[in-house]
Structure formats: structure tokens, C-alpha cells
Amino acid sequence: MLDTSPESSAASPDAPARATTLSQRNFGYKVLALVALGFLAVLAAGISAGLLVGRVQTDTGWVEHTFQVQQQVQSLALDLQNLRTSRALNRLRHQNALNSPEAADYANTYRNIHTKLDSLARLTRDNPRQAERLAAFHIWLQRYVAVSAPGTFIGPADPVPQVNNHLFEQLQVLTVGLFGEEQHLLSLRIANERASIAIFWKVLTAAGILLVIVAIGSVTVIRRYTVDLAGSRDELQKLNAGLEDMVRDRTADLQRANDEIQRFAYIVSHDLRSPLVNVLGFTSELSSALKPLDALIERAEAEAPQIVEESARLAVREDLPEAIGFIRTSTQKMDRLINAILRLSREGSRTVAPERIDMNALVDGVIGAIKHRIDEEGITVRVASNLPPIISDRLAIEQVFSNLVENAVKYLKKGRPGEIDIRGRALGAQIIYEIQDNGRGIDPRDHARVFDLFRRSGVQDQPGEGIGLANVRALVYRLGGLIDVRSALDQGATFILTLPAVFTGEKEQAK
Structure with missing residues (x-):
């Protein structure tokens, strides 16, 4: 045994x-x-x-x-x-x-x-x-x-x-x-x-x-x-050679599995949209059908109130509208989730096109897109004038910074003037960017879960489905980098991006 x-x-x-x-x-x-x-x-x-x-x-x-x-x-x-x-x-x-x-x-x-x-x-x-x-x-x-x-x-x-x-x-x-x-x-x-x-x-x-x-x-x-030592080195070289082959095989398997998952997610989400559209359509028809029923109940109450049962009146005026509203809210939420899954699936299949990016110009564009919200909230945004440039995928980098800056604007601390600092520095072959705010912060116990799909932290008083940070992490990983967060409740949050200064391609990153 x-x-x-x-x-x-x-x-x-x-x-x-x-x-x-x-x-x-x-x-x-x-x-x-x-x-x-x-x-x-x-x-x-x-x-x-x-x-x-x-x-x-x-x-x-x-x-x-x-x-x-x-x-x-x-x-x-x-x-x-x-x-x-x-x-x-x-x-x-x-x-x-x-x-x-x-x-x-x-x-x-x-x-x-x-x-x-x-x-x-x-x-x-x-x-x-x-x-x-x-x-x-x-x-x-x-x-x-x-x-x-x-x-x-x-x-x-x-x-x-x-x-x-x-x-x-x-x-x-x-x-x-x-x-x-x-x-x-x-x-x-x-x-x-x-x-x-x-x-x-x-x-x-x-x-x-x-x-x-x-x-x-x-x-x-x-x-x-x-x-x-020479013998151990030779053995280690043999083990490393075998390990490299094993890692290469496992990476290929994971890549194939990831491709399959993406295709499966695309197929499932695409197939789910058809019945979901039907549900939304029939919900609208039911909502429209309630109007003549409500009118009929009103006429019966006026002409022959004895024939109107209380249960029928409640069903037409309270139960059915409440059920239709619940169905509509649930189907709309499901529609948003399916759209988010489709976006993730399409993002994973998109070809990465590295180019030289002026990060100060990119960050200025991200801030300019939501400047009206920043001005409305009275937020002070400080961007370092010497953000190191990077050679990577422009669309992915822009999505990452847009999501992180929008989160900083979204999760402000009430009663505290908002402040956002964006800075960066080169460290060898890596570049580190930091997006820091003085908002409500994240509980240290939730630092890992905030990057999970459909997971959120803190008070749920802002719209969202828990997809943004998951998408950010997926994009950063695909670009060969890492993302981390330093935060405490009521003390703001700092998101740290560590990216290669030069993106060499997904195949080279996997080796």
C-alpha cells in the first residue's frame, strides 16, 4: 500500500x-x-x-x-x-x-x-x-x-x-x-x-x-x-534542459487551453445572447400587455366592482409589474455580463502590436476623456513630467490606465478633496508606473480578490460588474508584466504596474 x-x-x-x-x-x-x-x-x-x-x-x-x-x-x-x-x-x-x-x-x-x-x-x-x-x-x-x-x-x-x-x-x-x-x-x-x-x-x-x-x-x-560541483552542474544542466522542454510543453498546452476557453466563452456568450434577446423582447411585450389589463380592471371597478377580485387587481397592478421589472433588471445585468465576457474573449484573441508610446501624451489623453467628471468632483490630478516611454501595445496600455484612473475617480472618499498622482520610473529592463489616489481604499484582505472576475470590494454604491480590474490584470499579464496594489481602508490606494520596457512578443514572453 x-x-x-x-x-x-x-x-x-x-x-x-x-x-x-x-x-x-x-x-x-x-x-x-x-x-x-x-x-x-x-x-x-x-x-x-x-x-x-x-x-x-x-x-x-x-x-x-x-x-x-x-x-x-x-x-x-x-x-x-x-x-x-x-x-x-x-x-x-x-x-x-x-x-x-x-x-x-x-x-x-x-x-x-x-x-x-x-x-x-x-x-x-x-x-x-x-x-x-x-x-x-x-x-x-x-x-x-x-x-x-x-x-x-x-x-x-x-x-x-x-x-x-x-x-x-x-x-x-x-x-x-x-x-x-x-x-x-x-x-x-x-x-x-x-x-x-x-x-x-x-x-x-x-x-x-x-x-x-x-x-x-x-x-x-x-x-x-x-x-x-562540475558533476552537479552537469546534472543541473540536464535537469534545466528537461525542465525547459517541460515548461515549453506546458506553456503550449496552457496556450491551447486558453484559446479553447476563449473560444468556448465566445460561443457560450454568443449563444446566450439569442435567448436573452428573446427574454428582453417578451418582457417588453408583457409590460405593454399590462396596460390594457390595467385599463380593463379600472373599467370593471367602475361598472361592476363586484366582479373584480382582489387577487386579480393585485396581480395586474403590483405582482406582474414587479415581476416584469425584476426580469428586466436581471436580463439587463446578464446582458452586461455577457458583453463583458465577449470583450474579454475578443481582447484575448486580438493581435498585440507593440509600438513606441509617449506615456505623458497617452495619460493626458486618458485624463482628457473624463475631464468633465474630474472637474465636477474637484479632483486634483498630478502627472509626472518625465514618465518613461515604453514599447508595447498602445490599445492595451490605454485600456489599463483608463480603467485605473476611472476607478480612482469613481471611488473617492466623501468629504475629502480627491487627489490622483501618476508617476513612473525605469528599473533595468523594467518600467514601473504607479497610480495613487486618496480615496476610500481597499481592505488588505481584499487585495487579491479585487482582480478576480466578477469580484468587488467595499460598499457597492457604484455601478459595475467586477470586470474592470480582471481585464486590467489579463492585459498586463499578456504584455509580460505584473500588477499589484498597496492600500488600506480610508487611506487611498496605489496600483503598481511593472511592465517590460520593450515588449518582445507573446511567444518570447512564454519561453
Whole structure:
């Protein structure tokens, strides 16, 4: 047994849409996750690289600092050697004279040594071991200068040379200690620098690998989605092709059905008119026949009132005239309805002839045709001076505007000066016209029904059969447009026409 419940029948068409939506959502999540992962990888690599670059720069600065200290120590050792050489030459050449060139070299070298010691003290103030060596160096240097400076006494048994050599050896030992300490620090700092550089390259390599993985994953996901999308597009194209054929067939069927309905309406309305004319004719004859009957009743009442029955008198003077009047009113209303159906039928079979229409001139003609009513009611009509022109069927457009303007004049609000505004604007390939009034308005619940055939809204105090707006909608639809209304009770109404700027023909509109 087939399940024809709304739930089961509605589940099948929605399933592919839900599956497509879920697939698109999953794809979006995957791409977002991959992009986020790639961004985090780049961010982490950037932060790590920045930290490691700073670390490498710090290590490099310490290496340069160590080289600078070693250069100062080497220069200090050279100055010590120059100090010893100047002393020896002064003793050999000038017997320890104070005014010799070698004595001056000795003094300059001694000052240079003090300058380098101060510089080393500043460079190594963060190293307690080097500070101790420099303090000891100052002490031994003073002792050495005290026994080796030019002008010191030297006798046959003077032990100064032996003391001098001992002091100089102590200074050399301290110099070697200073250099060795810096050499040890240099080894450690170069190792730290190399380790930082190695970590930096590892981080860059890991980030690069992660980016490659993210790129491959993104390309794979996007390619898979693109393949699925291409397949879906092909399927959609096939469905669209089939749908277009189906719509074309259905449109042709509807057109044929519409033609049949129009022909049927024409035939029915035409055939109904013949008996209706007969009814109207016999009604007139009955109305004429009542006059001699009424005269006969009057004569009988005058000559022999006893033969006149009350029922006969009432029938001749009240019942029959009332029935004949009812028949005449009904047949006249039916005649108007049949004529309206015939007009609709003929309008549907008329060939549309598009031409360029000056809308300001057309609207002026419509207003001019009912100007006497507008003046009698004291209505103010304002027409925009720049109504956009249109290429469409002149007769149909004129009927549409005539009907809408006449309705605006017909359904005024009593006690309120009437106002009608007509304006228009171009919107792409469409043109929008608006006819606005300040009349009695239309209840929002009746906005759709006012366009139905033989349907009216509000108080029925104006002549009409409910055909005008139905005819307007049929004409607008045939011209490829739409009509809508915005209104509320006692707040006027605005009818909005949306029409193609260029009418391309009924066949093209149906495609």
C-alpha cells in the first residue's frame, strides 16, 4: 500500500537539497579548518623565527664581544712585550737613563697598558673570574714597574733582573689566563649560536612541511569539491534542459487551453445572447400587455366592482409589474455580463502590436476623456513630467490606465478633496508606473480578490460588474508584466504596474 501522507511525499524532494546543503557545509568547515591551520602554522613559524632571530643576534653579539676581549688581551700581551723591550734597550744603550727615547717608549707603553686594562674591566665586568685576574694584573704590573722602570738602581750584585723576570712571567700567566677564559666562553657562545641557528632551520623546515601539507589538503578538498560541483552542474544542466522542454510543453498546452476557453466563452456568450434577446423582447411585450389589463380592471371597478377580485387587481397592478421589472433588471445585468465576457474573449484573441508610446501624451489623453467628471468632483490630478516611454501595445496600455484612473475617480472618499498622482520610473529592463489616489481604499484582505472576475470590494454604491480590474490584470499579464496594489481602508490606494520596457512578443514572453 502506497504512503501518500504529506510527510512521506515531502521528504523525498527535500532529501537532495538537504544532502547538498550538508555537503557544502562540510566543505566550508574543511576549507576553514585548513586555512586556520595554515594561518596558525605561519603565525607560529613567524613568532618562532622572530624569537630565534633575536636569540641568534644575542649569541652573535656575545661572540663578537668575546672576540673584542681577546683582541684587547692580545694587544695587552704585545704591550707587555714592548714594555720589556723598551726597558732592556734603555739599559743596554743608555745605562737606564730617564731621558732616552727608549724611556719615552716605556712611558707610552705603560699608559697604553693602563688604557687597555680599563677597557678590559668594562668589557668583563659581568665575569667575576676575569675581574679577579685584572685586579691581580694591576698588582703585579705595579711591582714590575717598580723594579724595571728607567732610572732604577743596578749594581754588581743587584738581584733586580731575576725579580724582573719573575714579575714579567706572572704578568704573562695572567694574560694567558685572561685569553683562555675568553676562549672557553667563545667556544660556549659559538655552540649556543650554532644551536639557535639549527633550531631556527628546524622550525622553518617544520613550518614549510606543515604548509605543504595544508596546501596539499586544501588542493585535494577543493579539487574533490570542484569535481562534485562540475558533476552537479552537469546534472543541473540536464535537469534545466528537461525542465525547459517541460515548461515549453506546458506553456503550449496552457496556450491551447486558453484559446479553447476563449473560444468556448465566445460561443457560450454568443449563444446566450439569442435567448436573452428573446427574454428582453417578451418582457417588453408583457409590460405593454399590462396596460390594457390595467385599463380593463379600472373599467370593471367602475361598472361592476363586484366582479373584480382582489387577487386579480393585485396581480395586474403590483405582482406582474414587479415581476416584469425584476426580469428586466436581471436580463439587463446578464446582458452586461455577457458583453463583458465577449470583450474579454475578443481582447484575448486580438493581435498585440507593440509600438513606441509617449506615456505623458497617452495619460493626458486618458485624463482628457473624463475631464468633465474630474472637474465636477474637484479632483486634483498630478502627472509626472518625465514618465518613461515604453514599447508595447498602445490599445492595451490605454485600456489599463483608463480603467485605473476611472476607478480612482469613481471611488473617492466623501468629504475629502480627491487627489490622483501618476508617476513612473525605469528599473533595468523594467518600467514601473504607479497610480495613487486618496480615496476610500481597499481592505488588505481584499487585495487579491479585487482582480478576480466578477469580484468587488467595499460598499457597492457604484455601478459595475467586477470586470474592470480582471481585464486590467489579463492585459498586463499578456504584455509580460505584473500588477499589484498597496492600500488600506480610508487611506487611498496605489496600483503598481511593472511592465517590460520593450515588449518582445507573446511567444518570447512564454519561453
